[in-house]
Amino acid sequence: MKFYNSLSKNLEVFITDNTVKIYSCGPTVYDYAHIGNMRTFLFEDLLIRTLKYFSYPVKHVRNLTDIDDKTINKSQEQKTSLKDFTEKYAKEFFKDLAQLNFDETSTTYLRATEYIDPMINLIEELIEKSFAYDKGDGVYFKTSSFKEYGNFAGLDLENLQEGAAGVEGDYQKEDFGDFVLWKKYKESDGDVFWDSPWGKGRPGWHTECAAMVRNSFLEGLDIHTGGIDLLFPHHTNEKAHCECLSHQPMATYWLHATHLLVDNKKMSKSLGNFYTIRDLLDKGFDHRNIRFYLQTGAHYRSPLNFTLEGLKGTTSALKRLDNFIYEISETPQEGDRYFLKEKFDNALQEDLNISAAMGEIFSLVNAYYGGKIFDTNAILLELKEIDKVLGVLKFPKENILDEETQKLFDLRVIARAEKNWAESDRLRDELLTHGVEVRDTKDATNIRKL
Ligand code: AMP
Ligand code: ZN
Numbered sequence: 077m078k079f080y081n082s083l084s085k086n087l088e089v090f091i092t093d094n095t096v097k098i099y100s101c102g103p104t105v106y107d108y109a110h111i112g113n114m115r116t117f118l119f120e121d122l123l124i125r126t127l128k129y130f131s132y133p134v135k136h137v138r139n140l141t142d143i144d145d146k147t148i149n150k151s152q153e154q155k156t157s158l159k160d161f162t163e164k165y166a167k168e169f170f171k172d173l174a175q176l177n178f179d180e181t182s183t184t185y186l187r188a189t190e191y192i193d194p195m196i197n198l199i200e201e202l203i204e205k206s207f208a209y210d211k212g213d214g215v216y217f218k219t220s221s222f223k224e225y226g227n228f229a230g231l232d233l234e235n236l237q238e239g240a241a242g243v244e245g246d247y248q249k250e251d252f253g254d255f256v257l258w259k260k261y262k263e264s265d266g267d268v269f270w271d272s273p274w275g276k277g278r279p280g281w282h283t284e285c286a287a288m289v290r291n292s293f294l295e296g297l298d299i300h301t302g303g304i305d306l307l308f309p310h311h312t313n314e315k316a317h318c319e320c321l322s323h324q325p326m327a328t329y330w331l332h333a334t335h336l337l338v339d340n341k342k343m344s345k346s347l348g349n350f351y352t353i354r355d356l357l358d359k360g361f362d363h364r365n366i367r368f369y370l371q372t373g374a375h376y377r378s379p380l381n382f383t384l385e386g387l388k389g390t391t392s393a394l395k396r397l398d399n400f401i402y403e404i405s406e407t408p409q410e411g412d413r414y415f416l417k418e419k420f421d422n423a424l425q426e427d428l429n430i431s432a433a434m435g436e437i438f439s440l441v442n443a444y445y446g447g448k449i450f451d452t453n454a455i456l457l458e459l460k461e462i463d464k465v466l467g468v469l470k471f472p473k474e475n476i477l478d479e480e481t482q483k484l485f486d487l488r489v490i491a492r493a494e495k496n497w498a499e500s501d502r503l504r505d506e507l508l509t510h511g512v513e514v515r516d517t518k519d520a521t522n523i524r525k526l
Contacts, residue, residue, distance in 0.1 A: 212248030
């Protein structure tokens with residue numbers, strides 16, 4: 077498997093010794109997630125599903141940014157406590173993910189507000205080792221104290237401009253390039269503050285993720301992910317926190333999804349091209365179509381230009397795929413073995429090239445409708461495997477087999493496709509000992525429970 081690593085700016089062979097440890101920067105829970113956010117989160121779902129599909133165990137952590145300027149300001153506007161306000165959007169976010177069929181079985185969610193102590197400890201350690209200083213309205217990271225700072229994003233530190241490190245101008249740091257770790261309390265923060273050795277206040281965004289990663293992954297990360305806008309300042313600054321202390325890479329691979337555009341423009345409320353999942357449901361699309369479009373519409377590093385027309389087109393493509401699966405389930409054919417999974421897997425292993433992988437499926441569908449005869453039972457089995465990655469296909473016939481007999485049955489389908497009659501007979505007899513009778517007819521294999 078190969079991934080494009082933003083660190084080396086190269087495609088690299090993926091190497092890991094055991095469980096793949098992944099951290100993803102999660103949503104700021106001050107509003108419903110929009111389809112751009114979802115593109116990045118679905119890229120992460122694709123990454124996790126793919127790793128599991130290729131038998132890697134995965135441990136994934138995603139944070140919820142429930143404390144920052146936006147969550148504070150909006151909760152105050154709505155006269156709601158920060159907790160009630162952010163929980164409402166966290167709940168909506170989880171609902172979106174469930175309806176979009178995310179594989180969440182290896183994911184843990186961390187709320188930034190529940191990790192304030194590790195954040196304070198991290199800042200204390202940075203001050204102690206002279207990487208940070210307490211000045212005026214905050215505690216700041218001194219970027220000039222960490223000589224690798226900025227290599228990741230290719231920054232020219234000499235010429236960094238005001239605001240370049242994502243810090244507002246009214247902050248009293250020593251250098252433009254420094255960034256805030258702890259923001260001291262201001263009247264406008266209302267009742268949102270925590271006590272700290274530097275007086276009451278709250279953590280900066282970069283410190284939040286850095287502390288949560290250190291807290292969850294003592295031995296470092298294999299993969300850190302997010303949207304491309306996070307490379308600088310957020311990931312650059314997270315990385316500086318961890319690496320100046322540990323002298324170890326914070327993550328081996330950094331994977332970034334390119335932004336979703338809408339009608340070839342940045343999505344913004346003022347341009348009227350801003351969509352949440354709900355907006356698309358109101359227009360008559362369903363979660364399956366949205367998932368399929370955002371996850372397979374383009375390679376994660378290519379821009380995806382969202383249009384309603386494009387989403388309609390994908391909806392028809394999915395329908396064609398549904399019809400194909402329905403037909404081969406209801407009226408199976410015997411014919412040449414088509415090695416779909418092998419082609420799909422090869423594409424996926426090249427930096428999750430899902431558009432090429434989908435291209436393989438649609439080539440097969442086109443060949444089938446063009447009159448080619450294939451072994452459709454084998455195709456159906458492979459599509460069931462492939463759907464562990466896609467999470468979007470519909471299979472009409474529910475299985476009457478349990479896990480063990482299903483495995484034997486699957487092996488038999490493959491043996492038959494390869495015309496290995498001896499093995500196929502052996503598996504038929506073995507299935508019989510489990511109380512499952514299989515009978516081959518000219519067009520299909522029928523199964524009966526004895
Ligand atoms: P936020 O809720 O703003 O903290 O963003 C959550 C995730 O969505 C981050 O990984 C961002 O990089 C990503 N993101 C934000 N806007 C877009 C977009 N238009 N396209 C793709 N990803 C985005
Ligand atoms: Zn982060």
